[in-house]
Amino acid sequence: MQPIVLVIEDDDAIQGIVEDALREGGFEAAIAKTGEEAVTLLKGRLIAYRALVTDINLLGRFNGWEVARAARDVDPNFPVVYMSGVAAHEWPAQGVYNSIMLHKPFAPAQLTTAVSHLLNGLLAVGSNRA
Amino acid sequence: MQPIVLVIEDDDAIQGIVEDALREGGFEAAIAKTGEEAVTLLKGRLIAYRALVTDINLLGRFNGWEVARAARDVDPNFPVVYMSGVAAHEWPAQGVYNSIMLHKPFAPAQLTTAVSHLLNGLLAVGSNRA
Amino acid sequence: MQPIVLVIEDDDAIQGIVEDALREGGFEAAIAKTGEEAVTLLKGRLIAYRALVTDINLLGRFNGWEVARAARDVDPNFPVVYMSGVAAHEWPAQGVYNSIMLHKPFAPAQLTTAVSHLLNGLLAVGSNRA
Amino acid sequence: MQPIVLVIEDDDAIQGIVEDALREGGFEAAIAKTGEEAVTLLKGRLIAYRALVTDINLLGRFNGWEVARAARDVDPNFPVVYMSGVAAHEWPAQGVYNSIMLHKPFAPAQLTTAVSHLLNGLLAVGSNRA
Amino acid sequence: MQPIVLVIEDDDAIQGIVEDALREGGFEAAIAKTGEEAVTLLKGRLIAYRALVTDINLLGRFNGWEVARAARDVDPNFPVVYMSGVAAHEWPAQGVYNSIMLHKPFAPAQLTTAVSHLLNGLLAVGSNRA
Amino acid sequence: MQPIVLVIEDDDAIQGIVEDALREGGFEAAIAKTGEEAVTLLKGRLIAYRALVTDINLLGRFNGWEVARAARDVDPNFPVVYMSGVAAHEWPAQGVYNSIMLHKPFAPAQLTTAVSHLLNGLLAVGSNRA
Numbered sequence: 134m135q136p137i138v139l140v141i142e143d144d145d146a147i148q149g150i151v152e153d154a155l156r157e158g159g160f161e162a163a164i165a166k167t168g169e170e171a172v173t174l175l176k177g178r179l180i181a182y183r184a185l186v187t188d189i190n191l192l193g194r195f196n197g198w199e200v201a202r203a204a205r206d207v208d209p210n211f212p213v214v215y216m217s218g219v220a221a222h223e224w225p226a227q228g229v230y231n232s233i234m235l236h237k238p239f240a241p242a243q244l245t246t247a248v249s250h251l252l253n254g255l256l257a258v259g260s261n262r263a
Numbered sequence: 264m265q266p267i268v269l270v271i272e273d274d275d276a277i278q279g280i281v282e283d284a285l286r287e288g289g290f291e292a293a294i295a296k297t298g299e300e301a302v303t304l305l306k307g308r309l310i311a312y313r314a315l316v317t318d319i320n321l322l323g324r325f326n327g328w329e330v331a332r333a334a335r336d337v338d339p340n341f342p343v344v345y346m347s348g349v350a351a352h353e354w355p356a357q358g359v360y361n362s363i364m365l366h367k368p369f370a371p372a373q374l375t376t377a378v379s380h381l382l383n384g385l386l387a388v389g390s391n392r393a
Numbered sequence: 394m395q396p397i398v399l400v401i402e403d404d405d406a407i408q409g410i411v412e413d414a415l416r417e418g419g420f421e422a423a424i425a426k427t428g429e430e431a432v433t434l435l436k437g438r439l440i441a442y443r444a445l446v447t448d449i450n451l452l453g454r455f456n457g458w459e460v461a462r463a464a465r466d467v468d469p470n471f472p473v474v475y476m477s478g479v480a481a482h483e484w485p486a487q488g489v490y491n492s493i494m495l496h497k498p499f500a501p502a503q504l505t506t507a508v509s510h511l512l513n514g515l516l517a518v519g520s521n522r523a
Numbered sequence: 524m525q526p527i528v529l530v531i532e533d534d535d536a537i538q539g540i541v542e543d544a545l546r547e548g549g550f551e552a553a554i555a556k557t558g559e560e561a562v563t564l565l566k567g568r569l570i571a572y573r574a575l576v577t578d579i580n581l582l583g584r585f586n587g588w589e590v591a592r593a594a595r596d597v598d599p600n601f602p603v604v605y606m607s608g609v610a611a612h613e614w615p616a617q618g619v620y621n622s623i624m625l626h627k628p629f630a631p632a633q634l635t636t637a638v639s640h641l642l643n644g645l646l647a648v649g650s651n652r653a
Numbered sequence: 654m655q656p657i658v659l660v661i662e663d664d665d666a667i668q669g670i671v672e673d674a675l676r677e678g679g680f681e682a683a684i685a686k687t688g689e690e691a692v693t694l695l696k697g698r699l700i701a702y703r704a705l706v707t708d709i710n711l712l713g714r715f716n717g718w719e720v721a722r723a724a725r726d727v728d729p730n731f732p733v734v735y736m737s738g739v740a741a742h743e744w745p746a747q748g749v750y751n752s753i754m755l756h757k758p759f760a761p762a763q764l765t766t767a768v769s770h771l772l773n774g775l776l777a778v779g780s781n782r783a
Numbered sequence: 784m785q786p787i788v789l790v791i792e793d794d795d796a797i798q799g800i801v802e803d804a805l806r807e808g809g810f811e812a813a814i815a816k817t818g819e820e821a822v823t824l825l826k827g828r829l830i831a832y833r834a835l836v837t838d839i840n841l842l843g844r845f846n847g848w849e850v851a852r853a854a855r856d857v858d859p860n861f862p863v864v865y866m867s868g869v870a871a872h873e874w875p876a877q878g879v880y881n882s883i884m885l886h887k888p889f890a891p892a893q894l895t896t897a898v899s900h901l902l903n904g905l906l907a908v909g910s911n912r913a
Contacts, residue, residue, distance in 0.1 A: 134628045154679070158632030159544070205356035226335035228360045233773055238654045242678030246769035249636035253623055255646070256775070257387045257517045264888045284419070288892030289804070363513055368394045372418030376509035379896035383883055385906070386515070387777045414809070465616035486595035490618045493903055498784045502808030506899035516905070517647045524758045548762030549674070639766035643753055645776070647907045725876035746855035750878045777907045 135161040136183040154241035168195025172203045184212035189220035198227040212251030231256045265291040266313040284371030298325030302333045314342040319350035328357040342381030361386045395421040396443040414501035428455030432463045444472035449480035458487040472511030491516045525551040526573040544631035558585030562593045574602035579610035588617040602641030621646045655681040656703040674761030688715030692723045704732040709740035718747040732771030751776045785811040786833040804891030818845025822853045834862040839870035848877040862901030881906045
């Protein structure tokens, strides 16, 4: 049984690269074409997704920043990896805590390392969860 | 010349504790009573604030999450410390990256350590700033 | 209302230094003279201790390594700071994760910084809490 | 000459996955079937193992927490990765410092990333080694 | 378009291992045979190298420590991975900040994890970049 | 017995601030007026200095970057805090690993937090010390 990673990416070429990288790392990739679809899947909780890998500029009503916040509403520790070229500079203002921003173009190893690092619980936190 | 920290807190008792803690640590505290006032000060850039310390539930139109995003729009590395009791659980979804969430009640040393840690540049980042 | 730190130290001189350092940082120190007493207090949960500061070689049946494990049984994220001279080399084998080892002699600022750092949630974790 | 990783896992299926993952990453896996065997190998120092990857519930007298402590007695910086399903919640109390806990099921990439991260010396330490 | 990593290694066997590891991770490796060549390439800025992977003892006038400093003069955040056997002990005195030292022999996964980790921006920094 | 911190600063005003901050944190400050004097004291090993706090532009032959490297030659883990205004931008190329760069002007709490953080062993390392 492999950890399932939810991927939101409408560019077929990049989607293929992401799927290949995750599969080679031993993850299963589940694809959502829009932010709405991803939010519905995350909130439905029918499948135990373990991480979100998302582009920023998405088809439909939600962008990647908003999907990540919805995922964190469902699970406060949910691992998030953003991928972007043009929107990467917005990450310090829009990205959730303990997420990773991959600037396009990136190597597949950067993606699997980022997802693994988050799943291994290795990013510093900054809240005492009193 | 002391580093100036912008503080948004409308509870006078906590504001006093925060001011005392910062002053004892050698910082100067500048107080804003509302989020609007803070955003105006940050965007005006008349004073070189070095960090933001903000409550979450603020008087007026903006909450602390929104003020922090506005501060990061102005400066992508701007240090942010949130203080809250009831809203602390929203931090994983609403807090900006490389920020620190202090759960009330906290000790003054936690505040000065948090501000110093951010100003010393010691929180891990998660973007390659390519 | 100040965060309460449970301190186990039978050397009166060091106990005084630790109490003074914590009080100056805005913490309240609660003293236990033995490991048994500390474990009883932590398991009783009558007082919401926020951190443990403990010597290693203690009077009575438990040493500091054992008290820390008992504290983590009660709360998996419980902040732990060990203090020792001679037993510090045992820390890599005996210390719990996300704890800090202070080698005696240490400066009071090292103690308040260590406690604050743990309460601020800033040590890296290494578990995905799936 | 490849770095040798000592693996303790009696479930043949998981052992195979771990071996494959390590080999693909360029490590050599040496298998021990019990904790006693592992402790004997580590203390014998005939082979320079570079990391320990261990299940928690082991055949024989020792569990994974105990083997890790024995490994750290031999080498205070010895990299340790634990793997478990049911016993993962004990890690905050039983795991040694600077170790990584992998919750089953995990992807092979998580394992190679964890071992590499520890061998690269990238986990924060918490002792001044004065 | 793959991220390009500049590699300085005159031992053909190790150069081959490094190239294979980077290529499998989805990076492109550009080889320099000497430190002078590497410094010329970095300063020329014709190609946007994303990271430096360098041996310490190099043919010619510059050693790896000096090439890394030259790279950081060009770009203060330039990712650096050193590889060495005999010179690894000089790293605490000679290595630049936010670099990684790989002790030979290392596994290919350690190299791709190290390069990815630096490109993902995950090493702690220690400067407030005021 | 207090931990002794070696301070190199020829500006009397800043030297006074540094001394006061260290003393209030429970450290003892030993002053060197030049880099040569500091290197002689560190290499002589008559006093067990626990950390170095140094300006960059020094009177005499050595600058702060060179003194830090000399300190690390004596002890590979020696904690180093640099202080500078104009030379801070050279830190990524010239600063040793696991050091902290304080940009002038800084608050005294930043200095004691930085020294404490290094003495507490909390900066990530990047070498496997195989």
